[in-house]
Amino acid sequence: MARDYPARCPVSPVRNTLLMAASILLAVQGIGAQKVRVEEELKAYPTESVDLRCEFIDGGGRTKLTQVSWIWEPIDGQRDNIAVYHPIYGQSFPNPSFKDRVVFLHNTLENPSIRISELKMSDTGRYTCEYATYPSGNEQGTTTLIMLAKPKNSAKVVTVKAGTKSVVVATCEAADGKPAATIKWAGKVEGNHTTSTTNGPDGTVTVRSEYRLVPTPADNGGEVTCMVDQSTQERQWAHTIQLSVEYPPSVSIEGYDNNWYIGRSDAVLLCMANGNPEPTTITWTSVSGAMPDTVVVSGNKLTVRKVDDAVNTTFICEVKNKHGASSHQITTIVIGIVFSEERKRHIADGLIIPEARAESNHPGPVVRCGYWRYPWRPGLHRHHRWHHLLHSQAPGGRRGPPQAQAPSPCEGRELDRDAEQAIRASHCHRDVPSQPRGLLRDHRGGACHEPGRRRGPERWCPPSLG
Known part of the structure; x- marks a missing residue:
């Protein structure tokens, strides 16, 4: 029987029309219920200002507006009034933390938009524009304020001594940013990095990355680049760091050509040192004792003004820096001819x-x-x-x-x-x-x-x- 009911009792066209009209009316009433127009979400930066707009929409003009209030609801905390406007009693700013930072842009109930100046990271939260009306009661609209922070980026080298253990040779930091930044490294110096994050009390995040390697003298002067990405930056931030690896000096003596003959002038030896930091002391000595009279020393340069038998010796150059000392020596052979008396007689004969x-x-x-x-x-x-x-x-x-x-x-x-x-x-x-x-x-x-x-x-x- 039930299956045959629609066929036996069809719905009249008038009834269908009434049902459709009721549905449309309910939808219109639902739409009309939202009479307070606000922006859903805003983003701002510390020390800047933001305008929170609010407007009451009353198509029929039958609603009587009594008072409007702005209510702030922090992420972790309770709702609190920060601004109130009454057409008779005027303006009020009950929250001390917003006092002198909040003003009404228009002195009307229909458009009670406000401006918050000198923003802080702690101003993040939900801001509700709430009307007291008659006869419908309270009407409201809510804006979410998202506070952003550009990170303070920095990168620096860490001076280390050459060794056999992995140590930190460079650091990179994106401090007090929101949202958190991402740090990457690039360079020809082989190493690895570790990254850590620290949450601040105001909702910011500090990201710190350390670049590590086993330092050798060959790594001194090598370059690595820190790169920071964060949504508030217009472009990627990058900074190149030149590594500083300290090590004891190494030394060699250059300039000897195996042709120091008697009477030659201005024969030169150079003490070539390599160390970090640069050697602070360069010392020339001779194994034969005091330096020959014909020798002049100036820094890493030893000059023999005129070659004679006195420079037929071994010269030593020693260099020092704060990490140690190194020396190198070279034997100079002076070429000269001497004949014995017996040889002279044979020559004469x-x-x-x-x-x-x-x-x-x-x-x-x-x-x-x-x-x-x-x-x-x-x-x-x-x-x-x-x-x-x-x-x-x-x-x-x-x-x-x-x-x-x-x-x-x-x-x-x-x-x-x-x-x-x-x-x-x-x-x-x-x-x-x-x-x-x-x-x-x-x-x-x-x-x-x-x-x-x-x-x-x-x-x-x-x-x-x-």
Whole structure:
């Protein structure tokens, strides 16, 4: 029976029209119930001002407005009146924390909008514009105020000492922001970071990040970049930090060219130090005792004004900073020629070519000039006696090819006059397989020629060493 009821008793068109009209009326009444117009949400920053707008909408004009109040409801707290307007009794600001910061923009009940100045982070909350009306009673509208804060961003380097443990070498902070910021790192220096947050009493958040690594001297001067993102910033904040890793100094001596011959002027040694902080002390010393008279020291530079036997020694450079000291030494060999009396007699007799040696006041290689160290004997070809006259020989007189040093340690030396005369008086051998460097001069006044080039029967002579 029930199933057949709609078919047997259809709803009349008049009844349908009445039901639809009732539904529309209820909807209109529901819409009309919201007579207080406000903004749903506002965002503001500390120290700034914000306008809270409120307007009463009365289409028929039948509602009588008695009074309007602004009520503040903090996130954690109770509702409290901050501003009241009455058309007869005027304005009132009962909350001390808003006193002198709140004003009515219009002195009317229909538009009781207010302005709050010198905003604080604690002003966050819900603000309700509430009317006392007749005959409908209280009408209200609520605005949520969201306080934002731009973070105070900073980044700084942390000076550390080179070591074997991971330590903080840089920090980055986004302080007192709302909402909380995000911190990231970038750079070629390999490390990792940790981030922490701290909530402030006013609702702000401080984000702090630390960059860590195991510091080495190679990391000194390396760069890392801190990047901060936060919704209140127009663009990403970034700051590049140059790392500071301190370490004891290392040192080396430069400038020695293995060619300190007697009479050379202005030979220079440089003490090159590397440390952080920069070495505060640079000291030159000599193992032979007091610094030779011909030596002048200025900071990291040691200058030998004129080379003599006194600088045939070992120089030491020591540097210091607050983390330690380091030193380096170099042995300088002064090249000079000395003949024994026996050699001089042999030279005078024209029997042998002299063997010369460099005097040395310290252990080390002995530089020898002349032919290979074995005595002259009958039948020894003269070109053997001249072989590599101006080249050096290995210590101990070993036979074999001379050392390939350049330039020759004997170049530019003075022989005793009788030794030189003996050399000049010697007969020249024209078939010289390996000529000494420098121009060769025929002792009979012949022309000088470049060594290494054969010129038929012309005679080659040893170079003048005078």
